[in-house]
Amino acid sequence: MKVLPGKTSLNWTEYKSYEDILFHKSDEGIARIAINRPEKRNAFRPQTVDELINAFNIVRNDENIGVVLFTGAGPDKRGIYSFCSGGDQSVRGENGYKNDEGKQRLNVLELQRLIRSLPKVVIALVPGFAIGGGQVLHLICDLSIAAENAIFGQTGPRVGSFDAGFGSSYLARLVGQRKAKEIWFLCRKYNSKEALEMGLINAITKIEELEAEGVIWAREILRNSPTAIRILKASFNAENDGIAGIQELSGYTTQLFYSSEEAQEGRDAFLEKRPPDFSEYKWTP
Ligand SMILES: CC(C)(COP(=O)(O)OP(=O)(O)OC[C@H]1O[C@@H](n2cnc3c(N)ncnc32)[C@H](O)[C@@H]1OP(=O)(O)O)[C@@H](O)C(=O)NCCC(=O)NCCSC(=O)CCC(=O)c1ccccc1C(=O)O
Numbered sequence: 707m708k709v710l711p712g713k714t715s716l717n718w719t720e721y722k723s724y725e726d727i728l729f730h731k732s733d734e735g736i737a738r739i740a741i742n743r744p745e746k747r748n749a750f751r752p753q754t755v756d757e758l759i760n761a762f763n764i765v766r767n768d769e770n771i772g773v774v775l776f777t778g779a780g781p782d783k784r785g786i787y788s789f790c791s792g793g794d795q796s797v798r799g800e801n802g803y804k805n806d807e808g809k810q811r812l813n814v815l816e817l818q819r820l821i822r823s824l825p826k827v828v829i830a831l832v833p834g835f836a837i838g839g840g841q842v843l844h845l846i847c848d849l850s851i852a853a854e855n856a857i858f859g860q861t862g863p864r865v866g867s868f869d870a871g872f873g874s875s876y877l878a879r880l881v882g883q884r885k886a887k888e889i890w891f892l893c894r895k896y897n898s899k900e901a902l903e904m905g906l907i908n909a910i911t912k913i914e915e916l917e918a919e920g921v922i923w924a925r926e927i928l929r930n931s932p933t934a935i936r937i938l939k940a941s942f943n944a945e946n947d948g949i950a951g952i953q954e955l956s957g958y959t960t961q962l963f964y965s966s967e968e969a970q971e972g973r974d975a976f977l978e979k980r981p982p983d984f985s986e987y988k989w990t991p
Pocket residue numbers: 745746747749786791792793794795796802803811812813814815835837838839840861862865867868869870
């Protein structure tokens with residue numbers, strides 16, 4: 707199934723089949739996850755978000771995958787491309803978005819946290835509209851490449867919604883307080899060039915080259931040390947995420963320490979019911 711226009715040199719195979727999203731992997735360590743509701747500008751309903759959470763969790767546990775290309779399938783019947791236009795307003799109830807059972811959920815915040823703490827690099831490929839909660843999803847990704855025709859913006863205050871978490875405070879870290887307030891208070895739309903100038907995205911390409919460009923970036927990343935990239939991602943997050951961010955970063959140092967003989971001496975001594983002997987390990991300056 708074609709997700710974006712143009713060609714890449716990758717052979718995609720379907721990883722898992724869903725209703726609202728497309729999920730593929732390649733044998734090069736790259737996965738591709740695409741919201742597939744183009745007639746709704748790829749707006750997400752609770753099911754869409756549940757499927758995304760499921761796919762990102764599969765990626766999390768697949769040690770052969772290092773980079774995820776996160777995008778929106780298209781075009782729609784009118785030839786229009788979208789990354790995502792946020793929460794599906796047609797299923798919005800009084801305190802959340804209704805799933806098939808009529809239960810109301812705000813599960814996109816869980817997805818935001820999952821992408822942020824994913825120990826792999828997530829690159830947003832933005833082929834068109836990234837609006838509302840869709841703009842926030844793109845923001846949460848580690849890197850963002852947009853097509854020339856992409857459009858970014860917020861509508862929250864116009865449609866009776868807001869994202870007072872990453873959607874505003876992390877946005878301000880990226881583009882500055884003044885620009886972030888402008889984006890949210892005025893609800894204007896911004897083109898790719900403006901998005902690049904304000905630091906919202908990393909690069910712009912022709913739409914036919916969007917996926918190929920994402921693959922080039924992914925391959926460059928995959929040539930580097932997985933552990934270094936994973937810890938760097940956690941350290942970029944830690945600055946913004948308070949104690950939760952420090953917990954994530956420090957968890958990786960604990961994991962590294964576990965692989966040392968020094969840490970294993972502590973474990974072995976406990977299991978062998980003897981005092982630990984750390985005498986051969988130095989107090990390195
Ligand atoms: C994206 C547009 C600017 C595109 O405009 P245009 O090309 O003219 O297309 P349209 O004709 O408007 O749309 C085509 C078709 O798609 C339907 N559609 C588009 N977007 C949505 C949507 N978000 N929900 C439902 N349906 C949508 C549209 O109705 C048309 O259908 P037809 O049947 O053909 O008529 C423009 O479409 C646009 O502005 N869309 C709305 C953008 C928007 O307001 N999004 C919601 C913002 S609020 C949000 O995202 C919630 C965030 C969130 O989830 C959250 C955040 C923080 C805490 C909690 C939560 C939480 O979980 O709620």
